[in-house]
Amino acid sequence: MASLNEPGTTVRAPRAPWLTLKRRETIEGWLFVSPTLIGFLIFFLGPLIAVVFYSLSEWNLLSQDTIFVGLANYEDALTQNPDFWQVIRNSVIFAAGLVPMNMALALALAMALARPFRGVVFFRTIFFAPVVTSAVAWAIVWKFLLQGDAGAVNQMLATVGIDGPNWLREPNWAMAAVIVTRVLKMVGLNMILYIAALQSIPRDYEEAARLEGASEWQIFRMVIWPLLAPTTLIIMVITTIGSFKVFDHIYLMTGGGPENGTLVLAFYIYQQAFEFFEIGYASALAMIMFVIVLALTVVQLILRQKGST
Amino acid sequence: MALSQPQLATVKRICWMLSLVVVAIPFLFPFLWMISSGFKGPTEIFGEPSLIPRTWRWQNFVEVFEYQPFARQYFNSIYIACAVTVLTLLLSSLAGYALARMRFAGAALLMLFLMSALMVPEEVTIVPNFFLMKWLGVMDTHVPLILLPVFGPHGVMATFLMRQYFVALPKELEDAGKMDGLSRAGIWWKIALPMSRPALAAVAIITFLFSWNLFLEPLVFISSLENFTLPLALSNFTDPYGAPLWHLQLAATSLAVVPILIVYLIAQRQIIESFAMSGVKG
Helix, strand or coil: CHHHHCCCCCCCCCCCCCCCHHHHHHHHHHHHHHHHHHHHHHHHHHHHHHHHHHHCEEEECCCCEEEECCCHHHHHHHHHCHHHHHHHHHHHHHHHHHHHHHHHHHHHHHHHHCCCCCCHHHHHHHHHHHHHCCHHHHHHHHHHHCCCCCCHHHHHHHHCCCCCCCCCCCHHHHHHHHHHHHHHHHHHHHHHHHHHHHHCCCHHHHHHHHHCCCCHHHHHHHHHHHHHHHHHHHHHHHHHHHHHHCCHHHHHHCCCCCCCCCCCHHHHHHHHHHHCCCHHHHHHHHHHHHHHHHHHHHHHHHHHHHHHC | CCCCHHHHHHHHHHHHHHHHHHHHHHHHHHHHHHHHHCCCCCCHHHCCCCCCCCCCCCHHHHHHHHHCCHHHHHHHHHHHHHHHHHHHHHHHHHHHHHHHHCCCCCHHHHHHHHHHHHHCCHHHHHHHHHHHHHHHCCCCCCHHHHHHHHHCHHHHHHHHHHHHHHHHCCCHHHHHHHHCCCCHHHHHHHHHHHHCHHHHHHHHHHHHHHHHHCCHHHHHHCCCHHHCCHHHHHCCCECCCCCECHHHHHHHHHHHHHHHHHHHHHCHHHHHHHHHHHCCCC
């Protein structure tokens, strides 16, 4: 490109210039995206490809040697290591508890707060506040509140005569506690998305149904809910994928315990890679996570296609 | 006792408000309890619960800074978040503009290619990135904490947000700029960027918070105390046996959270809209 601007080149009979407008646009376009693209290749796509190779090898961190072991790491996870299936089970329970609770609460709050009334901004602000708060802070405070006897939650329960469990130290309660506190942290985001969707529904629809004599429930069931379907689908997929990525929340609240009862996939990957230095095994786990998230996304695309036809 | 129509409406309204208040408690209460406990001494914190501390122990907020280099850690978080935000704004608006406005060969394919990043969790690429950073010799520095958010899925999301905004902008002004002899870069910088302030603000807000709240990356890449960021520092207020020093931890957490909350309360409309625009997160 530089040579075109150089002065003193011999003047020839005019011919079609090499740098057509179209070519110029292509060069400029690629120049504009190149910083993003190069960084993306180095820090994202490269590692993504590397993790495939890592997952097929055994690493010795001391000698820095790698041996190709084929699918042994996957075999190890799927058939040998009992932890793996417990981790998958935990992740599924976490998602199965979190997603419906989050979505139902988000929808209920959005229905309550979509229309203006005095105090609506106040409530929206409160329900959204945990979203802007760091997960670490949220987890620390809830861990504090949910301690055995000394925790504020149990002390309050005691005043009404309920003997609360040691929430984070008993396997079933610990899972329930991390799910509920995670819902409280993130529900505001889905609430906002639902509010935006609700506000885009023309009021005439509702009015017309009311004139026809439909009850509030019928209006919701027959008019609003179907119109919310695309939003519901997107929220469902985002929330499900998000639930498989949860790490900091659980790392800080329970440390994966008790008895690995809250050890979820993202945490397990971290543990294997950076605490036990099982790089090959951790990479196989990362690939499994990738496949799960990919499958969820594909399911979403299929559902969306079905919904639109 | 029969209630008249307006009376019934009032009763309904009051019940309605009350139920909203009840639901709001678990959202609001942790913040209040965090701040109040940050003022309590190590013994009072486990005593009879009360929202107002019996003795206000301001000393906590001094000890927080003595226990670890908390001021330094605080500063780290601020400057890293600023760097990530500025870089993300620049790169995402540049790439987003090209993807929105320029018809160049390969653009559609590139979009698809970048979009695939949105569904890959950070946990999947963290292990190879660990070795990459080691190889680059930037372990225990802030370089990974700046580069990874800028070039990872979050950066791609920002690029798409910018692209969506540019696509919807009217073209006339840019055409006028072209007539006046502005280059592409000139049009981007002088015309398109000033017109896209709402999108830039949204990207800035969610990016700042994204970096500010990052935990996994600091945990993996940072090892020395003076290089910690806030989330790491907060998790580090423990006694030698690993048990949390709650009064210090909660005082420090308050110091980290309250400024963000104040900004949020002032600009809540703008901030909530930014998240609604991004549509993805968490």
